Amino acid sequence: MPVTSTSMRAVQLTAWESEPEVRDVPVPRPGPGELLLRVDAVGLCHSDIHVMSCPPGTLPYALPMTLGHEVAGTVVEVGDGVAASWLDRLAVVHGVWSCGTCHNCRRGQENHCLKLDGRVGCGLGKPGGLAEYVLVPSERQLVSADGIAATKLAPLADAGLTAYHAIRLHRDAIAGGSTVMVIGVGGLGHLAVQILARTTDAHIVAVDTREAALESSRSHGAHTAATSIGDATEQLRRDRGSSLVDVVLDFVGADSTLSQGSGALAPGGRLVMIGGAGGSMTVAKGRDLPLGWHVSAPFWGPRQDLEAVVDLAQRGLIEADIEIVRFSETLEAYRRLRAGDVRGRIVVVPD
Numbered sequence: 001m002p003v004t005s006t007s008m009r010a011v012q013l014t015a016w017e018s019e020p021e022v023r024d025v026p027v028p029r030p031g032p033g034e035l036l037l038r039v040d041a042v043g044l045c046h047s048d049i050h051v052m053s054c055p056p057g058t059l060p061y062a063l064p065m066t067l068g069h070e071v072a073g074t075v076v077e078v079g080d081g082v083a084a085s086w087l088d089r090l091a092v093v094h095g096v097w098s099c100g101t102c103h104n105c106r107r108g109q110e111n112h113c114l115k116l117d118g119r120v121g122c123g124l125g126k127p128g129g130l131a132e133y134v135l136v137p138s139e140r141q142l143v144s145a146d147g148i149a150a151t152k153l154a155p156l157a158d159a160g161l162t163a164y165h166a167i168r169l170h171r172d173a174i175a176g177g178s179t180v181m182v183i184g185v186g187g188l189g190h191l192a193v194q195i196l197a198r199t200t201d202a203h204i205v206a207v208d209t210r211e212a213a214l215e216s217s218r219s220h221g222a223h224t225a226a227t228s229i230g231d232a233t234e235q236l237r238r239d240r241g242s243s244l245v246d247v248v249l250d251f252v253g254a255d256s257t258l259s260q261g262s263g264a265l266a267p268g269g270r271l272v273m274i275g276g277a278g279g280s281m282t283v284a285k286g287r288d289l290p291l292g293w294h295v296s297a298p299f300w301g302p303r304q305d306l307e308a309v310v311d312l313a314q315r316g317l318i319e320a321d322i323e324i325v326r327f328s329e330t331l332e333a334y335r336r337l338r339a340g341d342v343r344g345r346i347v348v349v350p351d
């Protein structure tokens with residue numbers, strides 16, 4: 001169905017350190033190689049709150065900018081050179097709009113594309129999906145996904161992909177009956193628990209201050225659940241004879257979670273910093289951290305991991321916990337996200 005409207009509503013950040021606004025903007029048209037999607041569902045992410053809160057000059061993004069980097073939609077127009085078979089297909093957007101040709105892109109690390117220049121892509125430097133339509137630069141940025149609802153698909157673009165990528169990078173350390181602690185079982189962490197439960201034999205420890213989040217993480221496969229890292233290690237000591245953790249996946253990233261999480265590590269253990277709460281830690285050899293520690297800070301994930309996480313969802317092995325809101329409720333939903341008043345992922349659908 002060709003697009004006839006020339007303007008559309010979009011949730012745009014118009015000034016730094018402020019809330020976004022709903023504005024009328026032109027409907028983009030696909031140029032050569034590009035695809036236009038009608039947006040069916042968009043997940044709201046804490047990194048949007050981070051972007052809104054940045055002082056001027058922090059990020060190299062031009063404003064106004066349409067937010068939304070967890071996008072599922074249906075291809076409605078294709079530019080020259082794009083196969084017409086894309087039309088009418090449901091797809092999830094790989095939000096890292098990489099060049100496809102640099103050293104890192106050529107070796108499957110397009111999430112570390114050397115040409116991004118600080119502007120990552122969809123809703124993070126380029127126009128995102130909180131609008132009626134989104135323009136995607138090439139078919140490399142789409143993974144088609146039949147047999148799954150758009151509202152369940154959208155959160156896989158970041159929450160699912162980031163969690164999957166962090167786990168995949170450390171699969172060698174997670175193998176062999178390791179103990180893995182997931183700190184923060186919200187939007188990303190609740191999917192990490194499911195991915196661990198379905199694809200590894202790890203003993204999964206969920207930590208979250210919210211009882212309701214812990215309850216759902218138990219149903220997703222967590223073996224130990226606690227409201228603090230101290231309680232979690234105490235339970236491990238009591239139930240398993242050792243409080244040591246092989247891999248800590250920190251989806252919060254505050255000073256306290258980084259220091260307590262690293263304090264729980266076994267020799268050779270790995271601290272994986274994923275959450276963007278702005279915490280920091282000092283790493284030094286022969287001091288507080290155990291022998292042979294690793295620290296890593298993975299970023300989002302490459303397309304091959306998005307394909308893998310979509311496959312897990314299509315096979316019914318993982319499923320995002322979602323709360324659906326209408327497009328016109330987006331600004332209020334962001335306020336709730338900022339206040340921490342959300343379980344799982346808020347997903348925006350058209351009015």
Ligand SMILES: [Zn+2]
Nearest residue numbers: 045046047158
């Ligand atoms: Zn995000």
Ligand SMILES: [Zn+2]
Nearest residue numbers: 099102105113
């Ligand atoms: Zn590149």
